[in-house]
Amino acid sequence: MLLSALWCWFSVGIVHGQSNLKNINQSLRYSRYSRISPKIIPIKTGEREFLLQMPVEKIEENINFEDYTFSYVVVEDFNEEINEKNIVPLTASDIKKDTDRHFYFEKSITIPLDQKEAYAVIICKDTRQGDQYVYHADLISPFIGDIPSFGAYYDNDIPFDQTFINKGEALLFKSDKSMNLYNYFYPQDFEIPLPPMETRPAPVAKDIQVIDNGEFLVNVPQPFGDEGYYFVQSDTTEQTGFMVKTTNAAYPRVSTYDEMIDKLVYISTRNEHEALRAAEDKKKALDKYWLELTHDTEKAQNIIREYFRQIEFANILFTDFKEGWKTDRGMVYTVMGPPASVFFDADKEIWIYDKIGSKSKISFTFARIKNIFTPNYYKLNRSRSYQPEWFQSITLWRSGKMAF
Template sequence: MKVKNLQKPNQKMAVFIMLFTLSLSLQAQSTLENLNQNLRYSRYSRLSVKIIPQKETNNTFLLQMPVEKIEDNIDFEDYLFSYAIVGSFTEEIADGQITRLTRDKLKSESERHFYFEESVTIPENQTEAYAVFWAKDSRQGDEYIYHIDLKGPYIFETPTFSAYYGNNIPFDQTFLNVEEALLFKGHAGINLYSYFYPQQFTVPLPPMETKPAAVPKEIDVQDDGTFLQNVPKTFNQNGYYFIQSDTTAPAGVLVKTVPNAFPRVEDWDKMVDMVVYISTRREHESLLSAQDKKKALDQYWINMTKDEEISKNLIREYFRQIEFANILFTDFREGWKTDRGMIYTVMGPPEEVYFNLDREVWIYAGIDTNSKITFTFARVKNVLTPHYYQLNRSRAYQPEWFKRITLWRSGKMAF
């Protein structure tokens, strides 16, 4: 039984007000750069919060804020929702900047989402602006935080349209399963243009490998034609699509398309690819050349742990990490093939996550020392997505990286 059910109504309201006041006070003492956003990558999150901006005019933006309900039988009153607009990552977030989002401000609610929508105007002479969205669990104090750029040096241009599910909730996933459809709606024009990229990507290099990875010299692009806004568009091929309202401008919406099983893995060939992070080169080459991939993989796990039960648990946890990496970090690549997905798969969810204008920083506790391990992902300007990050690699990662791999190979995990 939840504690809240034992309180009298006036007691519950008093606690609610106290927690909300405390929440505002804590936020007011913070800056965007020192907000720990680690819960966005937790394996045990109750919510997933997002901000999807849509440009209305040069300085006005529609903030679409879908909140995915991961927790079963979720109660709106258990959470305190709010947002703020700041002009930099170092600006102190003051009380007057924070807008509380109460139930009466819900744009809509579905079985899977709470959905807020707010229009904000940025001063014309302001060159940077960032939206921050909070969802605070009033029961245990967990704070889910998400931010997005409205104006800044890493944004080419914000689209004037957005993608939606059939129930008019904004498309908030990082991927779309093949043969599924989306609605595109906005206020600029009638037709939209679709371009398809069938490109496949290689696995990232280990964190201590400082030699740059090979970059394809050419990218295959296929004109997928035009389609109407407010008419469902089905995506039929694996790859990624870039949807635009104006082909002379850089703004667009990325839709990464994946097989129906995704984010899970149900293909033996792909499983063989994915164990590369914890395998020796010889082991992986042997798996790649095996005729019977299932048999080879079964033997691979048993040889690694020398125990069938430990092997079963290890397989389950390793591919659960792959699944989370796919959910969290897919962009135009599958999540497990990104630098952040690689680190997440092997190291687990980071204990601390901080963002700044040009980087994302993950912090882990050391396994057998009091020191901390820090991974810095440099932000790279990319026309397809504002969330493109590359790991700053260093040979200094090698000892800790091998420690974590050794834990995996012995049937243990450090998280």
């Protein structure tokens, strides 16, 4: 009876205001204080059939399943209404695995033959305070190729729900079909993105080096030994596969003084940054840099902690074949902080911030671009109009006043 009451309350909350994927605020996806992190990882099992793998990461300690309601829905486009007619609840009996780090659900679905697009959505609601966590994934859309018929898993058989692992670690690849997988390694590094007000074209990347690491079998752990990114395919004639970024052991955190200096590029002047990179004693140079900015040891310590916490979250949230802080979204997130509102459409993602010291708002639009390595590749629509707010945020960082 209690579960039914909770579900009714949850459903009413979802459908209020005619909810659809286009108008649901997904800002909790990028919050520094989220308690859970749901994902959908689809596996193609037939021509129009998919297995929806839905791991929900437990960020909150000592999490109770009863404190949340879980559901999923498959919609034809971002405008289709999400309501009690198409939402499917996920109850305790639907849990496939309950581990220290995840609740894990699975559901098999079939898309009608005449349906041109399909998107799967998981919706999790914290019944204690009403927070709503939403995550969606393309099943059939113009922005992805075919969905792989194999998946990557942790050693406890939970689907791999990140985009990066530390080099030397292994993943288990599984499929219900017998197949060989092909493993390609890209030892690529990338330049930092241009700032939001820089409208000139970004430098064109050099030729990408690719190393063919040969074949391996499914259902056997596969190690990834070098730092860069890997692309795994079952059919090399198709533009479909699995990409994972490999990183140093400390990632997503910053662990060395050289890394700290590299990542200060967003809030330092060119002369400051060049002087830091050239310094023989990096620690001494960094200490001097922060103290000259803030003129206060405690304030300097606080702002160092905040800034590199932002870098860590950017790496967690936005890593693809680039480190998260080097992506357009990671850059904006680092400097501006978590957005107040986040809205998606099939071809873009929009972040809205309350303007600093103003009642008006500023928005950043990230255009979605089809990319064979990741279904979530976004480029910022740059504009000179961003310059005042961008420099204002940098000034707050440099004065020790930016905090989240």
